[in-house]
Amino acid sequence: MRALVWHGKEDIRCDEVTDPEIEDPRDAIIRVTSCAICGSDLHLYHNFIPAMMPGDIVGHEMMGEVVEVGSGAAGSLKKGDRIVVPFTIFCGECIQCQRGNYSVCQRSNRKKEFADKVYGHSTAGLFGYSHLTGGYPGGQAEYLRVPFADKTHIKVPDGIPDETLLFLGDIFPTGWQAAVQCDIQPTDTVAVWGCGPVGQMAIRSAILLGAKQVIAIDRLPERLSMAEAGGAIPINFAEESVIERLNDLTNGQGPEKCIDAVGTESHVSFKHPDTIVDRVMQMNMLSSDRPHVLREMIYVCQPGGILSIPGVYGGIVNQFPFGLVMNKGLTIRTGQTHVNRWTDELLRMIEDKLIDPSFVVTHTADLADGPDLYRIFRDKQDSCIKVVLKP
Template sequence: MKALTWHGKSDIRCETVPDPTIEHDRDAIIKVTACAICGSDLHIFNGVIPEMKSGDVLGHETMGEVVAVGRGNQKLKIGDRVVVPFTISCGECFFCKRGMFSGCERSNPNRETAEKMWGHSPGGLFGYSHMLGGYSGGQAEYLRIPYADVGPIKVPDSLTDEQALFLSDIFPTGYMAADFCNIQGGDTIAIWGCGPVGQMAIRSAFLLGAGRVIAIDTVPERLELARAAGAITLDFKERDVYERIQELTGGRGADACIDAVGTEPDASSGLDAVVDRIKVATYLGTDRPHVLREAIMCCRNFGTVSIVGVYGGKLDGIPMGSAINRGLTFRMAQTPVQRYLPELLGRIEKGEIDPSFVITDRGSLEDGPDLYAKFRDRKDGCIKVVLKP
């Protein structure tokens, strides 16, 4: 089959790789009908995610048609149309039983590698390094799904692939970011990053009752899309973010702040962002937490900082004195997608949101390497890429 494979920093190739096969009784295999390039994939493209190996198949936003089912899988049948969560979960362990699916204790066969870095291992992820399981991803013609009687959700015929695809990751992740904010009617929510996850967080915050959303970015097309959702936009290259949020909130600060950027903010964000970049380049640091620092300082007393941007290692210069003395709450996670799927599928079916609004570029797997570069470079207004194998 054809698939997008990783061969080093900025080196993505469309290659022929072996077709997947059923390996365990609970497996299923789908013929991929749509997949996407995620902002998190750009961290791999940029070479900042450890434990990648040459030839790894990428991708964790995937849907398709079931073409094979293991003997122990009673949930799916051949011909079912499904969306696949990026988090791989057994459904039976301590965490899965409590709805914390991304903390699954069984789905990462390389958990010892993760434990060395993080103390404990999360669950496995599709197409996202050997530290998180070494699973082949879904930017391919076919995908093997472990524990397929737990993860995939069937998609009704009334929805198109593009309406349903983002249930795999960015819609639940953006929704979780807003859900973590414990929004009370009329709250002001500040969101750093108007990429795909940030766009979903903006709309989710309004769905959950926010009175105002302040959307922070510098890319014109992203800011325009945020304004179309009703957000107040803030270009960090034109205005000081802290000062502007103080103005908008009467000096109180935002009720909650969402970091939808993570470890690779724009280097022009501020002096500390430049220093972070130098530290990473000289191996004196692992991550660049400019946005997290700013979110903490902009959050009101006893507010919430919600973190869904990807970080991998240790963070320098975090103003914990501010957070502790002002009573901030931190909420963060790799999204337990399965926990949100039924509710979010229902919201799409009711017409409350159509996640396909974020798509700007479409192509084939053969177009994938060029579209990776276009997405990273934000060329020609590229916000979200969908691939049709």
């Protein structure tokens, strides 16, 4: 089969690889009908996430048709079922799964001993990501093996296009969880840093959850226009001061809730000293992440407020102003998304036409075009916001 394969920094190729097979009774095999390139895939592309190996199949946003089912999953799935595959692999039986904390499942990470040494406790296995999260083959491929498939799936109805349902596996529940973590009240201002696909979903989720106003912060006009169309007030940080503008919009109080939808590769104006410091630290392996957005959120957030962080971070951040967090009484909520905790509700929203997540799609192409589209997505060329690939 064809698959997009990681060969090193900025080197992803469309290769012929071995078809997946049932390895455990709880497995299923799907024929992938649609998959997508995610912003967090760029962290792998730039080699900022540790423990990638040449030959790893990438991709963690995918859906398709079940073509084979192991005996242990036969009660939940059958051949021909149409499913979205969440990026988090979970057993459904451990203590964390029973609590609904699927992204920290205690059983699905097959490199658990390795991850325990790095993180203290391993997280769940993730598709198409690093060997710290199990080293599972990803879904930017023609076929995918789904472990724990009796639990790790989202059944979806026929008659709704792939592009509308695909993002139930990651960016829609990720944006929703980011907003839910904010405990949004009707009097709240919610500021969202980053208007990529997750930021766009967080913006619309905050509006659906009843925020008084939502502010979108980015530098790309097409992203800011999309955010504004969704009901947000845009701030272009390349043209104006984020801090001054936020103070203007909140009568000097600052936003009650702040969402970091950027993560490890935050970009600021090259006039800002953080840009030089963070990039030098990262290049010299003194810090794994660029935390400018985190610093700015901590500084502007109203005392007693909440910082929600769906953006992916890989390890160590430099000059993290924890004294501000403590003295302002800020609450930080973060984590990989517990996808299936939210998907029943989100699927109903789609069916009731409260939201159509396909609004983020700007590019659709064949899987073979994936390597070129990684570069286009990275460089933000051709107004690229979200790429869907058709295996």
